[in-house]
Amino acid sequence: MNDNIWILTSADSIAIATTLILAALGALFTERSGVLNLGIEGVMLTSAISAFLAADASGSIWLGLIIGSIVGAIMAAIHAVLSVVFRANQIVAGLALVIFGTGLANFLGKPAEGKTVTTVILPLSFGPLSDIPVIGPIVFGQDIVTYFALFIAIVSSLFLFRTRPGLELRATGDDPATVDAQGLSVAYIRIRYTFIGGLLVGLGGSWLMLAQSAAWHQASTTNGLGWIALALVVFAGWRPNRIIFGAVLFGFTLQLPFTLQAEQITIIPSAFMQMLPYLATLIALIALSRPGGRNLLGAPKALGTPFVRDER
Amino acid sequence: MNDTSHEVAQGSHHLGGVAPTALSAHNIVKRFPGVLANDNVDFDVRAGEVHTLLGENGAGKSTLAAILCGLYQPDSGYLLRNGKPMHLSSPRAGLQHGIAMVHQHFRLVDRFTVSENVILGSRDLGFRLNRKEINEQVAAVAESFGLPIDPNAVVGELSVGQRQRVEIVKALYQGAEILLLDEPTAVLVPAEVEKLFDNVHSMTKAGKSIVFISHKLGEVVEISDRVTVLRNGRVTGHVSGKGTTDTRELARLMVGRDIELNAQRATHPIGHEVLQIRNLSLSINEVEVLSDVSFNIHAGEMVGIAGVAGNGQRELADTIAGLISPASGSITISGAMTTDRGPIQAREVGLAYVPEDRLGMGLVPSMSILDNLLLTRDRKVIVDRTSIRPEASRLIDQFEIKANGPDHLARKLSGGNAQKVLLARELSGGRSATKLLVVCSPTRGLDVGAIETVRSLLNDARSAGQAILLISEDLDEVMSLADRILVLYRGAVVHETPGATASLSTVGAAMAGLLENGGV
Numbered sequence: 128m129n130d131n132i133w134i135l136t137s138a139d140s141i142a143i144a145t146t147l148i149l150a151a152l153g154a155l156f157t158e159r160s161g162v163l164n165l166g167i168e169g170v171m172l173t174s175a176i177s178a179f180l181a182a183d184a185s186g187s188i189w190l191g192l193i194i195g196s197i198v199g200a201i202m203a204a205i206h207a208v209l210s211v212v213f214r215a216n217q218i219v220a221g222l223a224l225v226i227f228g229t230g231l232a233n234f235l236g237k238p239a240e241g242k243t244v245t246t247v248i249l250p251l252s253f254g255p256l257s258d259i260p261v262i263g264p265i266v267f268g269q270d271i272v273t274y275f276a277l278f279i280a281i282v283s284s285l286f287l288f289r290t291r292p293g294l295e296l297r298a299t300g301d302d303p304a305t306v307d308a309q310g311l312s313v314a315y316i317r318i319r320y321t322f323i324g325g326l327l328v329g330l331g332g333s334w335l336m337l338a339q340s341a342a343w344h345q346a347s348t349t350n351g352l353g354w355i356a357l358a359l360v361v362f363a364g365w366r367p368n369r370i371i372f373g374a375v376l377f378g379f380t381l382q383l384p385f386t387l388q389a390e391q392i393t394i395i396p397s398a399f400m401q402m403l404p405y406l407a408t409l410i411a412l413i414a415l416s417r418p419g420g421r422n423l424l425g426a427p428k429a430l431g432t433p434f435v436r437d438e439r
Numbered sequence: 440m441n442d443t444s445h446e447v448a449q450g451s452h453h454l455g456g457v458a459p460t461a462l463s464a465h466n467i468v469k470r471f472p473g474v475l476a477n478d479n480v481d482f483d484v485r486a487g488e489v490h491t492l493l494g495e496n497g498a499g500k501s502t503l504a505a506i507l508c509g510l511y512q513p514d515s516g517y518l519l520r521n522g523k524p525m526h527l528s529s530p531r532a533g534l535q536h537g538i539a540m541v542h543q544h545f546r547l548v549d550r551f552t553v554s555e556n557v558i559l560g561s562r563d564l565g566f567r568l569n570r571k572e573i574n575e576q577v578a579a580v581a582e583s584f585g586l587p588i589d590p591n592a593v594v595g596e597l598s599v600g601q602r603q604r605v606e607i608v609k610a611l612y613q614g615a616e617i618l619l620l621d622e623p624t625a626v627l628v629p630a631e632v633e634k635l636f637d638n639v640h641s642m643t644k645a646g647k648s649i650v651f652i653s654h655k656l657g658e659v660v661e662i663s664d665r666v667t668v669l670r671n672g673r674v675t676g677h678v679s680g681k682g683t684t685d686t687r688e689l690a691r692l693m694v695g696r697d698i699e700l701n702a703q704r705a706t707h708p709i710g711h712e713v714l715q716i717r718n719l720s721l722s723i724n725e726v727e728v729l730s731d732v733s734f735n736i737h738a739g740e741m742v743g744i745a746g747v748a749g750n751g752q753r754e755l756a757d758t759i760a761g762l763i764s765p766a767s768g769s770i771t772i773s774g775a776m777t778t779d780r781g782p783i784q785a786r787e788v789g790l791a792y793v794p795e796d797r798l799g800m801g802l803v804p805s806m807s808i809l810d811n812l813l814l815t816r817d818r819k820v821i822v823d824r825t826s827i828r829p830e831a832s833r834l835i836d837q838f839e840i841k842a843n844g845p846d847h848l849a850r851k852l853s854g855g856n857a858q859k860v861l862l863a864r865e866l867s868g869g870r871s872a873t874k875l876l877v878v879c880s881p882t883r884g885l886d887v888g889a890i891e892t893v894r895s896l897l898n899d900a901r902s903a904g905q906a907i908l909l910i911s912e913d914l915d916e917v918m919s920l921a922d923r924i925l926v927l928y929r930g931a932v933v934h935e936t937p938g939a940t941a942s943l944s945t946v947g948a949a950m951a952g953l954l955e956n957g958g959v
Contacts, residue, residue, distance in 0.1 A: 280785050287569060289568055290567055290568060291564050291565070291567075291568055293569065294551075295560070297550075297551075298548045298551065301550055302547070302551070304546060305546040305548050306544040306560070307532075308542065309560025310530050310534070311560055340528050428550070
């Protein structure tokens, strides 16, 4: 019995980690191009409700995931236009996106209140493999999106460090003037990866909705996971493969209080445990919004800085 | 990369026995709002030669170079590559025709390795990067032109000279046949300049063409096969023949009149001690930027600080100006301790400061000339513009500032005029008469005419008995103006010599850190 709970905790933390991996990868691509999108939480919420509505209306989970991802990309595109085309302050634009996204999601979510999605994403079946004790439910008990998230994280790492476009992406985040001098368009690269980032964040939000929550709980649907994803990118040092470990760790920490409560272990107050990831996030975000802090953390050098070509 | 045939060009400049013209520009006209930057300019460069574009800032040489590499498009006129017409719509198009620009401010990503930088933007590579293969290719290109460089070195850890080499290797890797070098020596120490010139020679031997852009007469004479002089957007002269050129003649072509750049060190009495610095040390982010610096300056004396950028010069100036508190040591201006007392206290006792960053630290760009003058003058609560207006107008005349009067916004001034405003403010005295003037790179980016004015203003201030600390990366400037030269290397004074007897090679070696400490 006890063992079972711990296994379930591990399996559940991997589930939370899936959302975190997708959202953090989205933020990572955005930030590697030099754009700081603090609006991840708002993007996720809007995607979540869009996915819910689409799935509810069509009866197709997959259509829900697709619509949710596209909505995420559109939300990120708003940020891209504000910060790349109009060179707005990216911190302000990002915070505005959170407020806008939360408001929009709550508005869209009115008809969804009290409803649940009838079909949920089911874990893949690996036949006998899923029945292996301990390892079975954790490794082979996940759904396709989780495996997809892991796959994307590994591919992203190869993309960033082993390909020519990846090199160009990293260069854009570090030194846009150099990229510009090579005849590459900084604006195009930044808009493209902010958009792609939004797609991933949107997928994370949609999946959270359809596979985890199954019911719309307004802002507590995402419950700050968007912010945690931002912090995760910082802790991962802007490296996709480290995001996997970070996400599992955060996922476990988020899940642990529930298990402790269920097991009636009261050595550590569960509220304290619940607070920890958010505390870590707060610290990471403070560091992220200060230029000195960004340098210290090894952030892309031009992160948050609009690019203006030297006018002669 | 460039598949146009290398048949002998039929360009008009082609003479028997001379290498064919690789690139030529004809009747180039380029207008910017209110400025005719290039007025019917002709220019050509042959395979295997160094052709220099000489001119003051604003003479149009950078505009012409930008047109040659595809950054700008001319309003009229045309370009020929190997005798065939071509149109360059972007720097990328320029590269496709084998023309590359090495910018003065390097276009390199500090965190990337040498080879990552070299291949950045290269379209010939596939999606995947094969690091080993790329490193080999980059090393091979570098070797073949005598530019040894480690492809795996991180650019941010290289010296300025090495970074420049990376830029050149990058251009060569991308298949450049014609390299435009924009003020390449501005950032180098003398030893590095020599190396650069060696590299230029090995490139020209391999048939590459070099367009060398400069305003430094000495090096132009040394490196160039031919020189084209630009002034006010027009070609004022062609000079050819290596080593036979007279710098005086070139200077005349460049400025349009005879000039005296080497303002003579006036013989004048040196007075009492104005600035005294004792054992000044400073660390920023746990990096030691000033280490046990001690020196003094007397009234009527100009002390020059030579050194490669980033060896503590700026921090030294900021510390004297009271903007930074040192970790230890003391600063005394006119007998008053100003260490840790802040900038206002330093100014109260007679400090004037011309920082390197004119529009960032020196002037407020969004304010008028008048308001900028007021900054150091008036500490009343209510701003009194009327009483200072006549003086502002007088200073504008006296310093020959090109502006529409005292209300002209600082950001709308050219570099030279902004510097003159700054000097006008600092030299004319603020709340108290100027006793010590600290100037950083006072002539950087200015044209020859303005340089002459600024240097003679500094000389006048010295003759008037002010103590001057001249901090400049322009070694010629320090050598020709300063009574005493201190060389700063890694925050320490490693060499001190009287200006009159200073030797370029010794000072240069000290700047490069090749002299042992205390080489007096």
